[in-house]
């Protein structure tokens with residue numbers, strides 16, 4: 001299990017200009033999917049650039065437990081010998097997905113239409129997160145689910161022995177729910193259809209197509225209608241994982257707020273379902289340029305050049321929420337340094353991430369002298385502008401990597417050092433965060 005056994009207190013101090021190249025790790029969403037689709041394929045899938053964060057390593061372990069042969073050959077270089085669609089074995093032990101919502105939800109979907117039983121658990125954060133959003137649709141395929149408190153982990157899933165295909169409109173904007181339904185649909189006969197009102201990250205659709213499934217997306221007045229032909233033979237692939245835009249957001253935002261900074265973040269995915277943060281930052285006045293635009297591993301990528309910028313507050317469009325859903329914590333840090341108010345509506349999904357991110361950011365920013373307003377669906381940050389962000393506070397991270405990294409970024413440009421009670425969850429998605437930021441010139445100190 002991904003352990004966050006001993007909390008690691010970390011403090012970030014104001015630093016000089018950040019300079020250099022930030023080679024952020026592989027995309028977390030694509031890394032999970034590469035392992036899962038590799039495990040459901042026939043033959044050997046070769047993966048380069050895999051994110052070796054705890055979340056993804058837990059998915060690798062889970063795929064072994066379901067019968068796939070998963071091997072690490074070198075840093076980021078992995079292979080998966082798959083068992084084919086419908087070939088999952090029954091795991092001998094509980095599947096521990098650690099801190100990862102993506103891991104547990106996608107794997108539950110992937111096993112839900114095989115006649116096997118699996119019990120899932122996770123860390124203290126994951127055990128609080130809602131799983132009903134996945135168990136509702138997998139029940140329609142014929143699976144059964146038994147969890148705690150109306151759908152919390154630990155949870156046992158009995159896969160459907162003779163699954164029926166499903167037509168499902170996702171009730172919330174969630175790529176995890178969409179993906180769970182599509183992965184379940186792989187082992188059902190006929191067509192499984194997912195309808196999403198608001199489009200979410202489309203890596204599952206792109207990768208399923210790449211692995212040989214027949215899958216189409218139609219834009220209709222109901223929204224995006226995704227149709228998957230069931231029971232394909234998925235064929236092993238070579239997957240080159242592009243760098244993660246959600247991880248890139250941390251050095252990018254740090255460079256924007258630390259005076260005199262200029263950095264390059266090469267090879268970052270610019271998938272339009274993921275690039276909302278870069279559009280938003282530019283609207284706030286960021287000097288952010290996209291160089292060398294190209295395609296890598298089936299995804300559009302670019303090298304980002306970022307220079308320190310004078311930023312102003314904006315109204316962030318609610319429709320952009322799903323294209324930057326994981327970036328709101330660090331966006332609210334940037335907003336604290338901007339001049340004027342930044343309003344972020346349409347963000348209620350943040351309440352069910354690794355922590356309640358609206359609450360965690362609001363309390364942590366207040367502790368550092370920033371004025372905040374919030375309601376169920378909105379976060380409003382009153383930027384400190386030229387007066388500067390006071391800092392000097394400690395934020396509680398609630399086992400949430402993005403909260404921890406966001407406050408470390410805040411400390412790089414605040415007047416007084418900023419601490420977090422526990423930075424250990426950073427290892428779930430960005431294990432090289434401290435080293436990478438130190439190489440650029442940041443000063444993050446572990447205490448105790």
Ligand SMILES: O=C(O)C1=C[C@@H](OP(=O)(O)O)[C@@H](O)[C@H](O)C1
Nearest residue numbers: 029102173174175176177325326
């Ligand atoms: O599908 C994925 O890989 C993810 C989808 C998003 O979650 P939701 O589907 O809950 O919005 C995102 O927050 C998460 O980090 C990764």
Ligand SMILES: C=C(OP(=O)(O)O)C(=O)O
Nearest residue numbers: 099100101102103326353
């Ligand atoms: C929400 C996140 O991940 P997950 O849902 O996979 O835990 C995240 O990485 O910000």
